[in-house]
């Protein structure tokens with residue numbers, strides 16, 4: 001059986017003085033090993049079945065264009081009435097809120113659960129720290145939010161985990177003291193030299209598990225740009241280890257045309273996968289790495305891999321943040337907070353309505369920390 005092998009990202013802790021860097025390889029090489037044969041350490045395999053399934057999804061896989069368009073419509077609702085009728089009732093919203101209470105309302109309860117543990121903060125960017133806007137180049141974060149995040153990072157190790165590439169998100173956040181996991185966690189960097197406040201991290205941190213995909217992403221970006229230029233409002237972004245095609249500003253009548261354009265490009269790239277965020281298609285390497293894995297990696301790097309005295313909190317608004325929420329559920333540590341005004345299927349435990357509530361929650365965390373006796 002033909003198998004494709006991708007080097008498995010190694011989880012290494014910076015506390016072990018391991019700097020994971022540009023030297024990390026991830027190669028896609030055909031491999032004739034049978035599934036029962038052991039792969040060399042550090043390698044994971046993509047089975048032919050999985051690869052074919054991916055090709056099938058990209059080609060349509062029996063899923064009619066209408067189904068794609070329905071899912072595009074549901075990808076970033078702005079009104080309760082824009083949700084499918086079965087989930088639009090106030091009753092449903094109320095019961096969802098009961099299951100995912102506001103993190104502001106149960107703040108004391110949350111703090112109680114974290115007692116004696118080290119809080120580590122993970123923050124998504126778009127829709128979490130900055131409001132969703134039509135133009136992704138103008139998704140600025142307010143200076144109040146920046147000041148709050150700066151204070152937060154003085155109290156707890158804090159990471160930004162985003163679908164954007166690090167350079168773009170850094171241009172918005174502009175805080176050197178944070179950890180950054182860009183490109184959906186495929187580009188991890190520690191605080192700039194001299195900015196790390198956390199004694200456990202001895203060396204600077206850099207980890208890029210999808211390095212070998214760089215030329216492929218550049219090529220797919222070029223082709224997507226070319227292919228979609230006839231669709232007014234479509235915007236393509238290159239996020240270094242992944243790419244995005246936005247349809248927020250594309251007339252709904254043109255959505256099916258855009259789906260066909262994106263799929264026709266991706267047919268030539270079977271080792272890339274297509275997922276959906278808020279009015280955006282995300283094109284990512286088909287490696288087993290996501291925001292959840294990035295969270296786990298950062299916890300290890302901070303020296304909390306094998307302890308139960310850590311309390312990670314992840315705040316995010318998008319489908320890709322679900323990988324991190326699930327990771328926390330599976331680890332049984334900390335919890336996720338979904339930023340949403342609408343009921344959504346989620347592994348997060350709590351909710352906040354919008355970035356302004358996120359700011360209030362972060363402020364309360366800072367105030368709470370400042371009131372704690374110094375250890």
Ligand SMILES: O=P(O)(O)OC[C@H]1O[C@H](O[C@H]2O[C@H](CO)[C@@H](O)[C@H](O)[C@H]2O)[C@H](O)[C@@H](O)[C@@H]1O
Nearest residue numbers: 125126132133134136139162163244278279280
């Ligand atoms: O992981 P995230 O930080 O949430 O990144 C996911 C996508 O974020 C950006 O797009 C989203 O925000 C834009 C600005 O508000 C908005 O116009 C767009 O509709 C949203 O999907 C970013 O531009 C994308 O490339 C990321 O994939």
